[in-house]
Amino acid sequence: MKRIFVWAVGMCAVCGTVSAQLTLEECYRAARENYPLVRQFDLIERTKDFTVENAAKGYFPQLSFSGKASYQSDVTKMPFSIPGVEFGLDNDQYQLVLELNQTVWDGGVVRNRKEEARAKSDVQKGQLEVNLYALNDRVNQLFFGMLLIDAQLAQNALLQAQLARNHGQVSACMQQGVANQADLDAVAVEQLNARQTESELRVNRKAYAEVLGLLTGRKGIDAERLVKPSVTVEPLEENRRPELSLYESQRQQLSVQEKGLTARYMPKLGVFAQGAYGDPGLNMLKGGFEPYYIAGVRLSWNISDLYTRKNDKRLLAASRDDIDVQEAVFRLNNRMETAQQWRTVEKIDTLMKNDDELIRLRTNIRKSAEAKVANGTLTVTEMLREVTAEDQAKQTKALHEIQRLQALYDIKYTMNH
Template identity: 40%
Template sequence: MIKFCLNITVLLLVAGVQAQENSRLTLPQAYDLARQNYPLIRQKDLVRQTADLTIENLRKGFLPQLNISGQATYQSDVTSVPVSIPGLKIDAPGKDQYKIQAELSQLVYDGGNTSAQKNVQNANALVEDQKAEVELYKVKDRINQLFLGILLVDAQLDQVVVVKKDIQSGIQKVAAQVKNGTAFRSSQLTLEAELLKNDQRVIELNANRKGLVDVLSLFINRSLPADVQLEKPTLVMTFAKETMARPELKLYNYQQDLFKVQNQLVSAKNRPRTSLFVQGGYGRPALNMLKNEFDFFYIAGVRLNWGLGNLYTTKKERDLLQVNQRMVDVQKELFLLNTNTQLKQQEAELNKLQQLIASDDQIIDIRKQVKDAAQAQLTNGVITANDYLKEVNAEDLANQNRIAHQLQLLQAQINYRTISGNQ
């Protein structure tokens, strides 16, 4: 019984921890989960496996190679010795000849071809892997939009709570006046209708939030509760020049490295190949063509192969690689230009939003004073409920503007670091 209770306690604790983990989420956690569960991540493993298998096959090129062959032929004529020597008879070989043989060869030197091909495979694997990294990095933009969209809705919901308190305060004051006969019932109904409108606003915002949370759940492959709490990122922008760390830059470098090893492969294909070999077989005739009998034979030696046909295309292949290198240089230059342009635009956006927020604070302070004065006037029956609502809504609009600007500022900060590759 004690053991059973302990097991139940442990299960409840684990469930509580998991529930707590699912109820809170940070932006870095969202990045990590989205990366782990994005289908493209599996391609990275497949790229590495492909390269490893290809390199393993290339290594086997230096293993001893065994080749077995055989033939049976009939020919119209054979070599003979048309000389008659007393006491010596030289029989001509038969026109039907048979041979079966095996050759064992060992590559000694292949001109660096195998090594160059392995380098090409490794370099190509890095390029393909980095292409996947570039695509995975783009997921951050989508996560940023979803995460900040939810934060904006949360801030708007908080603002609705503030507005509803102001309206409820006005209802209480007008209700007292109606009871005392100093105000019309219509004034109270006007405030109550506005309170219902804000309730509708809460319904809309909650629906929007649920939609954003559901999409975010799909990206991170984790079921998130509708009331999940997102931790607001805290960033301090100093506009200090950061080293650009975008995955595209690595991709361009890996592509240049690939062209270099491909150039080495072009050179390797033009070098001679050397191997050792030994042949052994059985046939008629054997190596002695004048002995018309079945016999065993063997040959051992060194073989040199040097194909010069590649020399015709070597120059064009090198020219093509140089053209491809220049194309990558142009792509890199264009990428840097566009990225630096985006960073400049984000800097201007950050400066603008900081100034707007400072102005928002002043506007909100003024609107609050006007609303407080209107609340006092409503209490004394100096103004109507509509006049009071006008000032409440004006303060609400000012607060909504500040909320929007604050989230836009946070988004601009995150975008700046995402564009530079440091987020």
């Protein structure tokens, strides 16, 4: 019954009467949804849709209007003359033209522009995912910091319960003449120290909760009970970090740009129709304003793009090599960080092997000290030293448990398991 009572005191010290629970996964999800940067996903998608839609309009008929007025120093003249007939043209000429162009084949330019818009969108989303993924590490630090404080509060409650029993024991010893007021005061001092530690821990927990609340957009986190997560991580699991997807998206973007180089120097085929009103008209020998039209097929080929094509491809190859280097550096750093994190887990596992035995021995020593105080063969100060040592052993075990759990989640974060 005493053990049940002490356990209940410890749990109440941490949880109070609140039944609300908060998991680490809920914090991940809330932090992502609450972070202002997440709204850029919609902006990127809308920008891509607008760009693709605009590119598709490259196949729409293109209508243009132009006008021209000119004065020429000389005009076309007949090499012969006919008496009574004049064929001379005016030196001033005027023209209004409405032209309709329809692309038949553009060498793949429009299609490439659509692909470039989608590839650019994928790169932007990939970079955004990398930025948002970093939130998980911040959540981990805050969440496990609060878990550690909760464990310390639970142990502090057990310590206060133990000191309360010691206070009653010393009071009984005073009545029997084997202890004095100074001994009782020594226990009271330790009780005050324990209560001060509790107050400090609660202030620290509230500070952690406030920051986590700002990050996740949740209110009242300080009143919620954190659920200790369970995790299993295999040493050889595949790396699924968003940075790797970003590198792949960047390579895909370069491939699309390389296709664009080919599309740029391909010939273009289209049809056109012109309706005009000018002086002179198509009949150069007839003066005055006249309407006319022209329709036909147009083939154009801008070979000047070939001048820079080789260097453009070299630039794309250099960019691709740069991405390869960045990925290689990231993977190397990632492997080194993961190896160090696994060594941390192994070190904690080694330390935890002795935690239970240390607690058992410290508990036996503390009980023996209490018995000696009751018999008058040990001072209260010496007994309190053993009580503190037992408490420290239990706190160390709680610390190791949280540290190991956090180390495993650090590995999950590093590899995105």
